[in-house]
Amino acid sequence: xxxxxxxxxxxxxxxxxxDDLKTRTVSNIVCIVIALAGLITISPASxxxxxxxxxxxxxxxxxxxxxxxxxxxxxxxxxxxGVGRVRVGAVRKCIYRPS
Numbered sequence: 001x002x003x004x005x006x007x008x009x010x011x012x013x014x015x016x017x018x019d020d021l022k023t024r025t026v027s028n029i030v031c032i033v034i035a036l037a038g039l040i041t042i043s044p045a046s047x048x049x050x051x052x053x054x055x056x057x058x059x060x061x062x063x064x065x066x067x068x069x070x071x072x073x074x075x076x077x078x079x080x081x082g083v084g085r086v087r088v089g090a091v092r093k094c095i096y097r098p099s
Contacts, residue, residue, distance in 0.1 A: 001041070001080075008037035009080050016073055026069025034076035045082040053078025053086045 001009075012034040016026055038046050054075035060066050078086045 005037045005040040005080065008040075009034060009077075012037065013077070020069075025067070026073050028069070028072065031069070031072040031076045034073070035079050038076070038079035043082065045084060046079050048083035049081050049086045050075045050079040052083055052090070053081070 012030050016030045016034075019030065020026055038050075054071050057066065057071035057074040061068050061071050081089075
């Protein structure tokens with residue numbers, strides 16, 4: 001990950017978290033900034049990462065379990081991280097069960 005990409009990505013996620021706590025919404029601008037960070041090191045894995053990260057959130061939003069900003073933020077983060085890191089994160093989430 002390039003240093004400029006890391007700064008945009010982490011800054012965008014921090015801003016999204018604080019803004020979500022205050023307003024209970026995720027701004028489209030934040031999702032766009034995070035997705036633009038992914039253009040710094042774009043590859044086909046970026047598109048697959050966005051799809052893989054977005055899909056479960058999109059399905060939950062379709063059933064009314066969460067809002068639309070959540071799946072857009074997941075897609076933007078997956079675009080930056082790529083399919084490899086998204087897959088590792090999903091496997092770790094499935095394996096780790098807090099007691």
